[in-house]
Amino acid sequence: MAASAETGPARPIHPLFAFLLAADVPLFLGGLLSDLAYGRTAEPQWANFAAWLIAGAMVFTGLALLWAFIALLLARPRWGWVLLCFVLLLATFALGLVDNLHHARDAWAIMPAAPILSGITSLVALLAAAVGLSTIRTGNRT
């Protein structure tokens, strides 16, 4: 959406897209911290927290992915930072889905993979947000 301008002043990123790009990061991160807490305590409530946090993260990841997809369709040319942002969001969504399904296991069956999956997903989500927020804003078509 933002990167379509060929000339003129750079369009700022739409505030809603900025929100969607950033919103999943603290949720995935919260999932990771809850997983670590579960690993230390074996208290299942931490695993429940993790499951809800990463499920919430998927809502925002999904919406951001949809937004980026539309932005990609409108972008001229179609490669560059918009594509990179889309690919990173797609990766976040795929990893998040696996993480969510993994958290549907009962009790200690989620260990030790749960914090590893949540950690990788958090990292990719952070990258997607960083790329999206730092580049689309300027309409940079490098």
Add this chain to the structure above:
Amino acid sequence: MKRLLPLVALGALASGCSGGAGSDPMQYGGDPQLPEPHRGLLPTMKIASPAAWGSARPQVPAGYTITAIATGFGICRQTLVLPNGDILVAEGRGGGEPALRPKDIIAGFIKAKGTSPAKSGNRLTLLRDANGDGVYETRIVFADKLNAPYGLALVGSQLYVADQDALLRFAYAPGQTKASAPPVKVTDLPSVINHHWTKSLTASADGRFLFVGIGSNSNITERGIAAEVDRAQIWQVDAATGAHRAFATGTRNPTALAIQPGTGQLWATVQERDEIGPDLVPDYLTSVRDGGFYGWPYSYWGQHVDTRAQPQDPRLVAAAIRPDYGLGSHVAALGLAFSSAAMGDRFADGVFVGEHGSWNRSKPAGYKVVFIPFRNGRPAGPPIDFVTGFQGANGKTFGRPVGVTVDPRGALIVADDLSNTIWRVVPAAKQPVAEAPTRPAQPQGKQKQPGSYTPY
């Protein structure tokens, strides 16, 4: 979370390919083959697809006939044959635990598709065949306003009913068709959360004690170990005082109890844990030892450790008793009855087991009533199919058997909680004249029960 549903369905197909491949391991008897625990990204599953019986009927062995004696119940699950031949039917569905995780919402939605949408009856219905022609022409509500009644037992003039939250007692006189007074509470039963809500019941041979089967509050402690206080146990309740003690522990979901005629020994069918593979863990039939620990949650089938339960307890694992007889994984044995000579020579010595069938297997297991032959008071030999045909060749499910009760006059009463029908199997010599007309007891509510499902 809705976006996950199609993927869940897709994944179910994918995992079904790996889970159902190859031949099934032999899991009957005292030494079942136990593969290594396994779980993919999604558990293997197959939800029953309900359909009306139409002209289809359950199949029984040659020389036996089966008829529907009544239908239209509000989830009929257990029955009791009274001394005069009347049949009491416990109707109800309990549970209703809150969802803890996104998984619980999705799983509840999926599993509810395989069960009856009928409203919980919360009552006991009495069926009477006055002239012994096999047609149960009288149908009366014996008691209502109960709370998901399940286990039933008659001791002399006292009728005991296990609601999902309390053990109740009615005065009963022979020939009575309606309770003369509201029930007296014998004791409260554990009912917080009530994941496995059914309270199975039987009375000791001398009638002094009642045994109550109480299921666990989770599959494998995912609600925390604190939620499992007084759960996964068989209680022995003093009929006179209501005082109880844990008779046996570690029995994940003891869904049916029976006293062996002659010996007075308590037997139970127990439903084992899910989500470690289509061939784990076999549900079992066992004689129950006083003070025995049967493994849940720390181990299964003796000393096979389940690492999902943390922190682990090696001392209890070492003490865990191996059950007597494996029935197969995920068959969901919900009914148990000792047979008698009146059932015919071939089925005289042994037990009937009602297998409801479960979700956690791509190739369905259970969905039938089997007979386990006994010799010298112990199981001897593989199960024999007694009532089958609850699932059609088209993949549709017509019924799901739950409680089984032997009528000493020579009949097996089978409660089916999907089509809400009471079936009666008799040796051919006792063949009834015609199938009883089916009458609903009361108008049934149309709405479904959201969030309520049978955790099997």
